[in-house]
Amino acid sequence: MLKGNFLEVYIKMAQRYAVIDLETTGNSPKKGDRIIQFAGVAIENGKIVEEFSTFICPRQEVPVFIEELTGITNDIVKDAPEFEEVAPRIVEFLRDSCFVAHNVLFDLSFLQEELTRCGFEGFFGSAIDTVELAKITKPTSDGYKLNQLARQENLEHDRPHRADSDAYVTALLFLELNKKLATLPLITLKKLYKLSFSLKSDISDLLDELMSGKLAKTEVRRHDIKIFRGLALKKESGKDAYEHQESTIYYPADNEKKAELMQRSIRDMEYRQDQFKMIDLVFESFQLGRHAIIEAGTGIGKTLGYLIPAAFFAKQQRNTVLVSTYTIQLQEQLIHKEVPKLKEMLPFNINAVLLKSKSNYLSLAKFERALREKDDNYETALAKMQILIWLTETETGDKDELNLTSGGKLFWERLQSNGNIDPALFQPWAAADFYERARRVARTADLIVTSHAYLAADLLSGERTIPADGFVILDEAQHLEHAAAKYLGCRLDYISVKTLLNRFGTYEQKLLLYRLQKMVKDNKLQGLKSIAGLEQALGDFNYGFENLFYLLSGIAETHLSDQGTGRLAMKVKEHPEWKQVSMLAERLIDQLGVITSQLEERVDALKQIDALGKNSRFFIGEFEMQVQKLKKISSVLRGIFIEPSDGYIYWMDYTKSAPHHGLSLSSQPIAAGAALWETLLASQKSVVMTSSTLSAKNSFQFFKRQLGIKDTDMKAVKLPSPFDYSKRVKAFIASDMPEMNLVSQSEFTKASSEHLISAARATRGRMLILFNSQDMLRETFQRVKDSGELEEFTLLAQGITGGSKLKLLRNFQSFDKALLFGTASLWEGIDLLGIDLSCLVIVRLPFSPPEEPVTAAKCSLMEKQGKNSFSEYLLPEAVLRFRQCFGRLISSKVGKGVLLVLDRRISTARYGKEFLGAVAGLKWEEVSVRALERKIEEWI
Template identity: 55%
Template sequence: MMQRYIVVDLETTGNSPKKGDRIIQFAGVVIENDQIVDEYSTFIHPGQEISLFIEELTGISNETVKNAPDFEDVAENIARLIEGACFVAHNVLFDLSFLQEELVRCGFEPFYGSTLDTVELAKILKPTSDGYKLHQLAKEENLDHSRPHQADSDAYATALLLLELKKKLMNLPVMTLKQLYRLSYSLQSEVSELIDACIASKLAKAEVHSPDLITYRGLAFKKSEDEGDHKDTESKFPLDDEEKIAMLQSAFPAFEARSGQLDMMNMIHHSFESGQDAIIEAGTGIGKSIGYLLPAVYFAKKHHKPVVVSTYTLQLQDQLLQNEVPKLKKILPFTFQAVLLKGRSNYLSLAKFERALREKEDNYETALTKMQILVWLTETVTGDKDEMNLTSGGQLFWNRLQSDGLTYAGLKQPWLELDFFERAKRTAAKADIIITNHSFLMTDLLTEDALIPKKGYLIIDEAHHLEQAASKQLGSRLNYISVKTVLNRLGTSDQKQLLYKLDRMLLNNGLTDGKSTHVLDQKLSDFSYEFEQLFYYISNQAEKLSRSMGPKRLSFKIDDGRWGKAILVAERLVDLLGYIITELEKRLALLLNNESPLGKKSLFHLNDIEVLLGHLQDTRDSLHEFFIKPHEENIYWLDYTNAAPQHGVTLTVQPIAGSKRLWDSYFGRQKSVVMTSATLVVKDSFKYFKEQLGLENEPMQTASIPSPFPYKELVKVLVPNDLPDINCLSVEEFSETAANHIIAAAQAAKGRMMVLFTSHEMLRATYHSIKDSGVLDEFTLFAQGISGGSRMRLLRNFQNFEKAVLFGTTSLWEGVDIPGEDLSCLIIVRLPFSPPDEPVTAAKCQLLEKQGRNPFSAYSLPEALLRFRQGFGRLIRTPEDKGVLVILDRRIITAKYGPEFQKAIPEVDWHQASITEMAEMIEEWI
């Protein structure tokens, strides 16, 4: 193996040495023979001021480097240190390029040796990590990293990380290492040298095969966990609450009895045993998950029938399996099996991956993803892509590898027994509890060969999203990128993609003279051009309809006069697709009906073409639905961002009342359905929730179980009395005024604050107003849609900085669980009414008007009250939390409906205050 490594980290005044940024700290850790043998660290005077941001980030101030040497004074020591070693860093291109600039500036030769990037290496060897920042990896590996963003601490942690990653590499089987080595030449650092040395080391001694791994057809992967058949045991539900409490306390001595949780258990037990449906609102802190899982397991074991639990978010789905199920297994006096079941596309197709490995692929993202999957196969027993941390390019490559279920007669299926989705189905068939998500639940209910029992027992958590999920599942989407991806995969006869391979198969079998190929090529070319023109035209129209920046959602009505050209283009596209689909079907039929047997590779190509054919058929149906024959009972809209005109357009159609159709056809046939959430009640009634699902006349048990938290002791609500009415100002004017109150609150709370908006436009205006003012320069500001990264990444970053403020929109109003002092102040900028021109809102309001009802009181107000309750729920997550809610919309005091919002949340103290008084009260309370 490489014997000497120099692990380097730099702290700098900025990101660009070309623009004059300089090094302020250098640290190097020397590793020889897998041991840290030397360390060197020095502060460096940059010859320029260190900004407040860098000082806050690194802890290195102008005072720190006041008497430090210039780089010229230490350049020789550094050049000597790195000479002849492999240069290692966490994001090696940054550190090395910075160091090269400084060395050359001081008259030294640049570094020409090998490099190793621990970010790249960690992505390969830790494919399931939440993130690849050094502090995240150090925490995962329990490494010493006491002072993040200081070079000596960072370099030492990176050295320890490298040693751990080398151990992990050495533990992989030689078979996997050889495949990694072949792919490693597409990487950016010399990972290949490290892998090659590992292979040589392992071959020098007899390899010890791990008992947890099996090998098959050139792949090494983890053995599946066979829980075996669970013996029937006594599983009588404990009707007596004292018995339940004793059972819970025996497993968890610190368990505190919560009457609401016990009530929920009893109600679900009764619903299942009597075959009734139920709706249960379960307030924060009652222990909702255990509240429904415990009676579900008892019922499943007693009656030998599985109970299906469906959630809206994958986050809750994973939480149930990883956190709550293990708790139950400690509590219950018998064994049970709970499994996770997702849609087929979530699972890796081993057959497709085997084929992909044989392809010669120099693309960086593809090679990296293949390497990640090779390592992941030695760890996973599910094959579920959500376990992996894929890049956006990796996600695109995954789309080629996901399970699709298509098979052909005569095609041997060597992977069938080990196929991850087939395994998931077999496990689910024996399970007591099947955990899934609303999306898969809806899809499965609509298929003939359903995996979920048609007449069974169902618990729907996060049930306030059921109507939205149902409508989405019964709708469809059409976007530029997905269709162009299909066309690129299909190609033309001279592009050596799937159509070329199809034609070669036909020619080789004497089934075509090749004349029709030219016509099909021309039709595909015409379709591609016309489709591009359609989306270019749509994006131009969208730009005219809305001049505001950022993402927008616009109602799409084909009969309003401005889409005449689009209709003509869509009609041509449907005709072109008709020809293309027919020709592809003919070619597939010729090959499949041919007497000569097809080879395995040919059958795989046909499989891929059939998948693409399905996408083309969906595209034809969508074009017909959007432009040629729209339905009155559906809602149509387009989502658009002017950052990428054609690429940024997505057309969506959904039924106005999809959930009613699903209930009548599928949910209503279940033996018992229990729906639960923390926010279902509006004005002390389930009427609104039932109406949205079309269940007004369905007999159901209902219960609203309040939170056990003493909110009056934990929360103060402040409403500024020196803000103008939000409806009297433009977005820019109100944002500027609101910014002053947000700044005052942030300073008083010392960060630890989340600000919730109802529109991206107002969020951007307010964020930039605060940022440009410079008043909060010592704070770290994160803004959804501006700062970059996923929702979960934003939340993690927010919690990692002490003086942080998070600006969020729709998705942060719920599902955010930040207990303790990390979130002590919540600001709601505007009461969460949906804009009246938002397509779904507009369509539902129009329908209510036709029915002679008031759209505001029947839809807009109840929706806003539920969203307000969800926002409030972000503040207090445990009985020890304490916080302040600031509402910048004075309509909560002045409007007729204001009291409805005040009554929507638990009883707390309300105060009206000036900006100065508000800041003082926040500081005093938290």
């Protein structure tokens, strides 16, 4: 909450601000929806001076879902005044004010309609949207809903979706956001002001007031900000002084010392013998310079189990230890959650840093030039404003800190550190460059935290920043092969190609093509082919590309007609239906050759001009990046349709609802990990591979094959989970589910939905339901929703209810009674610790679909090699996934959980015992849908 009256330091806020919130019967007054509660909070001179709130009789029934959302019932509003009676009071409240609301377009337009309907003049003053203002002033926020922002600002919001509470909290939020703006350097405010005229609300008025206040007084300089080439940047925090004397650092060899160490950070630390064993194993592996595989069961404390020995070894030996994990989210968790714990434990300072790919870092040189451009669209202007404020906060320049819109993310592609930029333009910014800073810090770090994607790219690109003979920890090591495959593969989708072509535009549209040709004319370059021919070639390619994706979507529709989404292998050499596609692809490659040749001819001619200005050189660098993208398209088309490799698999992903726009082409090596170990990792002094699930059938052979590990002497250790599963989890098999291969999908999903409803009633929500297929997920979700049996539950579904994986999980976490329907990609690589699951449902055993192109290609290769693809690949992979699924249910030692498997094969198939025995100590019980609810209630 606002401390004191900070805003008065610079401004008196001469403007009156009326902060408004409405509760309504629906979203459209034109269709008869009405206001049921109005609330306003007036702000003058930085203080709340007036509040006004009233219920309003809508002269219609309040819908049930509005009653549930707001708590405003028909009984509450039936005797309230009608809108006509309170309208004069509302008009008076708004007089000479700036209208402020959270999502101002809704509240203002709805109120305008109601005032007009009742014969009053509408509101004609300025308006400010606190959603838009929050996006600018809080560019790193996880979300911009009112309750999220209130929580971030520590504002009490005890009655959300009540207009009086929402309006008051919005007023407090508005003051907090103003307070933040007031702390910004004047040089930043001026830049924000210039950009603010592209916004949807009148934030320019607010910025104008702030600047006037600052200009009227001597600006108080912030000690944490430096002005560099006209940009306000956060100063780098001072580095700790690190002691590198080996004699002062003693490894805690006995368990009592380890326990004492950990208790510095974890007060209620539980003594875990196997965690201490893991600490010793990692330290010993590094000391002896040998490789190791460590499976650390759920609950052992794996992360600290490798961070503690890594820290001691790094400091003792003055070496850097690299820690690689599966995703950027897990990277962030390590550095922001686990490393602070580690620092509290250690008797010495430790320097741990994040290292990501170059494209993750902002190029200040590019951003400086982008700020000089005019005619920004809305999302570009918003992104520029977000970045300007972010630069006063960030020390990393890492885009993952930012919450950008989709248009903002497209704009970022122009600002990222990779790509072409004239050295003369980069040099002035070299001292402040974020990527160079990250590399510089990494060179002196004790621990470097990175992702498998970055590690694979670094190892495979030949341009190494990571030492070839160092000390490495691979967390979630089973995913490294996938990261390598993704790096070695490629992807081409309709949207990205069309976006690129639209950036070139036509000459008349005055986009990239126009700007290039204008530079050619202004510099009087002669002897170049006409712009008309180049424009025609781009048009022809655009038309041909449309035809290519039309043909591909037709093929996909034929093969995947019964699926909403699907993946189809592209066997160009084997089937005649691909001949026409290949011929068209070859024409497109030829057209791209002509286009890129003519574009490069112009660029090369311009680069020869010594007197070319900095802005022109910056544009040429940007333009060359776009030409490289055209060349990449040509390379992908050639690799897929003209010169496919026998060692690669090619496929397309298809979405029936968007046959063109949702189509993408992909490729990757069939066995990316086969040579990964020997060619890239074996040269490291020591590699420790760890995860909670690396073994299948009590063997590490499957994992070793995935990475191409042939080292038979490598230490491989299995550390069991400390949990007593028989006391914590009850495992049920649905005895009356139909066999999937004997019934239609419709019958299977009908039976599945009945079991899910029973389980939800008994567990009262917090259910995670995992599917192998998006189609089955969609059908089951719809059945559960349409049944009306779980109306008091929040139903969330991947790919249906919207949002990213992290947003889905946050929503799931915020509701006590919730069901989350997801596929394997939902939970892989995301930490569910802190999300209390009461029930995990595995709808089908997690086998990779044999018809899925990558799976089919791997199986085919194994069969050709005389191997049994089911027993050596499909089954162990499914068992590992099953164990990973189970690990999501066991997040703490508190409470009881339920595991429900709807796939009868676990008890009827000969391989079922592999799953039944996959989790040691777990007891199974078969149960019918009629008894399921009672059995779960008895257990819980």
